[in-house]
């Protein structure tokens with residue numbers, strides 16, 4: 324009898340050490356379910372990174388967490404993302420900070436024309452910037468990761484290869500990049516990416532200024548037969564979680580998500596850079612898109628027009644009490660750090 328009890332205790336002890344919960348109700352404990360909202364269609368890169376993050380979290384928590392994803396603005400739309408997550412309409416949301424320049428002023432400094440060369444470098448520099456300054460704009464949420472697009476280029480139905488051709492052309496961009504189009508003389512039309520396919524179809528705009536992966540993911544190569552390579556600026560994104568939902572998570576799950584922060588930024592950067600290259604090759608081959616490389620002197624002329632944008636951001640940031648110069652210097656230093664192999 325005594326031996327049996329000892330054996331039972333030993334088995335229970337071993338099981339609990341191995342993490343097997345013996346309590347009958349705990350053994351069938353339902354996984355924690357989290358909703359993750361995203362604004363653009365499923366094939367686009369913000370949604371691809373969302374699915375990758377979901378898979379990693381589910382795998383690394385051994386199924387203790389299940390994430391339900393909502394692409395295409397089905398749960399929250401682009402500009403409602405932050406407030407929707409704060410209010411708990413979604414546990415997690417992915418937002419493009421560039422769409423709200425004033426609200427995310429500090430992190431949007433990464434979309435100034437400062438020469439960020441790729442999505443990988445941009446994503447890691449942005450993550451460093453966030454960690455260093457912990458901007459007030461994110462005080463009510465848990466930031467899970469951040470990343471950026473690859474540099475933006477002009478995709479258009481008609482050639483936009485000279486400043487004369489761009490003058491007055493209806494081109495779509497949002498946030499920081501909008502000022503760039505204005506500086507080049509375009510008639511800048513602002514809207515989120517999710518509204519762009521229809522605007523192109525209906526002729527509301529003649530083209531857009533963005534990273535090139537959308538040529539394939541949103542099939543813009545079918546309609547925009549001209550690309551002018553300027554490799555100008557990136558757009559920054561954030562993935563945020565409702566604070567209550569975050570606090571309710573077991574520490575082990577929180578650890579998994581925290582460890583994924585920088586890794587996810589890098590993964591997304593690499594995915595985006597490769598995918599943008601792939602989209603260029605696909606557009607040339609399948610849709611005979613003409614890619615036009617500006618001559619160095621011409622590009623220098625275009626870039627010169629952009630200098631006042633950074634100056635204006637610095638003046639505005641100072642007015643808001645931000646250490647404008649330090650932020651810009653840090654972005655340059657983080658860029659250099661991550662661009663150097």
Ligand code: DTR
Nearest residue numbers: 363367368472515516533534558
């Ligand atoms: N360049 C920004 C952000 C962006 C780039 N690719 C996608 C795909 C889906 C949504 C947003 C973006 C923009 O032009 O909106």
